[in-house]
Amino acid sequence: MPKIVDRTQRRDEVAAALWRLAFREGWNAVSLRRVAGEAGLSLGSLQHYFAGIDDLLDYSVGGVLDILDDRLLDQLTTLADPGHAESAVREVLRKMIPGAAEDSATTPLPENGWRIQVMAWLAVVNRAARNPDLSARLSAGSDRLADAIAAALHASAPRRSPGDARRDARGLLSLVEGLLLQLSRRDIDPDEAAQVITRFVALAFTP
Structure with a gap:
């Protein structure tokens, strides 16, 4: 048989x-x-x-997007508690950096582990630039996350306008994407990236 x-x-x-x-x-x-x-x-x-290399690449990138979608749900759940807005945003953004230790009790990924995750993320972005369906899926997730971060920023400082909160949220997500590029070039390591995130989240939440 x-x-x-x-x-x-x-x-x-x-x-x-x-x-x-x-x-x-x-x-x-x-x-x-x-x-x-x-x-x-x-x-x-x-x-x-x-059927060919493009079919394989699209499938492989789709698998990474499935992982990112699952992670997005966890991030949105974390951001749903307005009582700890700053720490929630900091935790979500630090988790977007592969290999960044959450605290002293967390064991970082080995170098190969976090570097292959960064490479996979870059491959997703590159592939999405040429595939409208993948691009729309990636953008939708980014929009949902930006909205949730903006809501957390606004909840911590109600006098901040929704527009300002949204711009600050986009700025924080852009910071993470820039750090991922620096990680791919080995300009920084995951712990340094996490420290940068901590600093800029604190600034975003400063009245």
């Missing part, structure tokens, strides 16, 4: 092989043949699951 292979599981395994190969050898090394070898498949077998 032929072995029954779970199609979704196999596609996920191939996507994981793509991320490993891209991280280890760079995007120039990524091809269907190289990914097939990394996944332990023949090229013909891989082509049963993906």
Whole structure:
């Protein structure tokens, strides 16, 4: 009897092989043949699951977006408590930095762990720039998070106008995205990025 292979599981395994190969050898090394070898498949077998490299990239990026969507739900839940607005915003933004320790009891990710997460995020942004559906999905999540951060800022200082709160929220999210770029170049490390976030969140909440 032929072995029954779970199609979704196999596609996920191939996507994981793509991320490993891209991280280890760079995007120039990524091809269907190289990914097939990394996944332990023949090229013909891989082509049963993906029509081409674009199909594989879209699927792999979609998997990262699924993770980001799950994380977004956690972030919005954290921001729902107006009693601890500043600490909630700080916690949410620090969690957007892979490898940043939350506190002294938290063990940071090993360097390869946080660097591959940063690489995956950059790949999502790059892919979304050429794929309207992915771009819309990414923008919608960013808008929801900005609205929640703006609400937390406004709740902590009701005299702040909603427009100012929204602009400050966008500024904080832009700060995180800039820090992710610096992490990708190794200009800073995750703990330094977390310290920057702590400082600028405190400034945003200063009346």
